[in-house]
Amino acid sequence: MLPTTATASAPPPPPAAGAATSASSPGEPHDALLLALGYMRLRDLLACARACRALRDAVAGDPLLWRRLTVGPPLSHRITDEALLALTDRAGGRLRSLHLLGCPRVSDDGLLRVVQRNPDVTELFVPRCSGLTADGLVKIIQFLHECKGNLSHVRLHGICKMTNDHLDVIKSLICRSSQQDAQALYYNHRVHEVLNTDDSRPIDVDVCPLCRNVRLVFDCTRKDCREVKDSWTRCRGCFFCVARCETCGRCIDLEELGETGLACSDFLCMDCWLKLPKCSTCNRPYCERHSNLKENLSPSGQFTCQECTAYATSLESLGNGY
Ligand SMILES: [Zn+2]
Ligand SMILES: [Zn+2]
Ligand SMILES: [Zn+2]
Ligand SMILES: [Zn+2]
Ligand SMILES: [Zn+2]
Numbered sequence: 274m275l276p277t278t279a280t281a282s283a284p285p286p287p288p289a290a291g292a293a294t295s296a297s298s299p300g301e302p303h304d305a306l307l308l309a310l311g312y313m314r315l316r317d318l319l320a321c322a323r324a325c326r327a328l329r330d331a332v333a334g335d336p337l338l339w340r341r342l343t344v345g346p347p348l349s350h351r352i353t354d355e356a357l358l359a360l361t362d363r364a365g366g367r368l369r370s371l372h373l374l375g376c377p378r379v380s381d382d383g384l385l386r387v388v389q390r391n392p393d394v395t396e397l398f399v400p401r402c403s404g405l406t407a408d409g410l411v412k413i414i415q416f417l418h419e420c421k422g423n424l425s426h427v428r429l430h431g432i433c434k435m436t437n438d439h440l441d442v443i444k445s446l447i448c449r450s451s452q453q454d455a456q457a458l459y460y461n462h463r464v465h466e467v468l469n470t471d472d473s474r475p476i477d478v479d480v481c482p483l484c485r486n487v488r489l490v491f492d493c494t495r496k497d498c499r500e501v502k503d504s505w506t507r508c509r510g511c512f513f514c515v516a517r518c519e520t521c522g523r524c525i526d527l528e529e530l531g532e533t534g535l536a537c538s539d540f541l542c543m544d545c546w547l548k549l550p551k552c553s554t555c556n557r558p559y560c561e562r563h564s565n566l567k568e569n570l571s572p573s574g575q576f577t578c579q580e581c582t583a584y585a586t587s588l589e590s591l592g593n594g595y
Contacts, residue, residue: 339363371394375402392420407435457492490511
């Protein structure tokens with residue numbers, strides 16, 4: 274599930290529709306609905322505000338609803354600096370957590386204006402916001418530091434041209450504890466798609482020990498790798514430097530890669546590869562994430578991959594041409 278909650282991250286309680294006994298007067302929203310507003314995703318909250326005047330006032334008039342703002346798909350591609358400023362202004366200067374997940378239209382200037390009005394922000398998540406720059410983010414984090422704010426968590430992966438120097442400055446400006454730094458990050462495709470919600474490290478990116486770029490750097494889940502210190506450092510690296518199993522996150526060597534072909538473009542270790550059902554023509558499995566691509570799926574689990582199906586179809590149409 275994409276973390277698009279506007280406020281709390283807990284799932285919303287069941288709606289109170291049908292509970293006719295209410296302390297509210299007729300035509301007014303039920304009290305339970307007003308309570309539920311605090312658990313709604315941004316999109317639902319905005320839809321609710323359009324339902325009637327009472328709800329609009331309830332949504333607009335409660336700054337507490339806006340202290341934690343998450344803008345995720347599908348709103349992320351539409352939100353502009355002005356819209357973001359209008360939304361964050363609803364917190365009345367008390368915004369604490371701002372998660373912008375892949376919002377390309379938000380600029381450095383726009384985000385700076387938001388933090389200038391909300392200097393108490395403690396969480397600033399801007400992964401894959403392609404309109405932001407490393408220089409701009411340093412300036413924004415510097416501003417929060419000068420305001421004696423408590424910015425303690427940032428998520429920056431996918432920000433272009435982030436260098437070691439940028440990262441060093443950001444590290445020096447963030448409130449952090451050494452315990453949080455020690456936490457490992459394991460590869461998981463979800464890291465790329467949405468934020469890893471279990472990750473309590475202050476900064477998500479690091480310098481890849483292999484290519485020296487600032488990226489998400491994964492630790493190995495393989496027990497042998499973790500026990501042998503040398504080998505662990507060898508397979509600690511970014512997505513581009515170390516091939517990892519899509520399912521369990523452990524490193525995969527070249528030999529293993531050659532033996533574990535997949536019908537999708539991911540990689541699996543031998544253990545995870547062996548467990549999966551294979552295409553009845555080419556004997557390649559799909560990873561769990563792409564299992565929806567199976568064609569001609571039979572009740573017994575037999576299937577054909579898309580490539581083999583396309584090949585069979587093209588042969589058929591060739592045959593029909595003669
Ligand atoms: Zn690397
Ligand atoms: Zn595996
Ligand atoms: Zn490893
Ligand atoms: Zn196949
Ligand atoms: Zn896959």
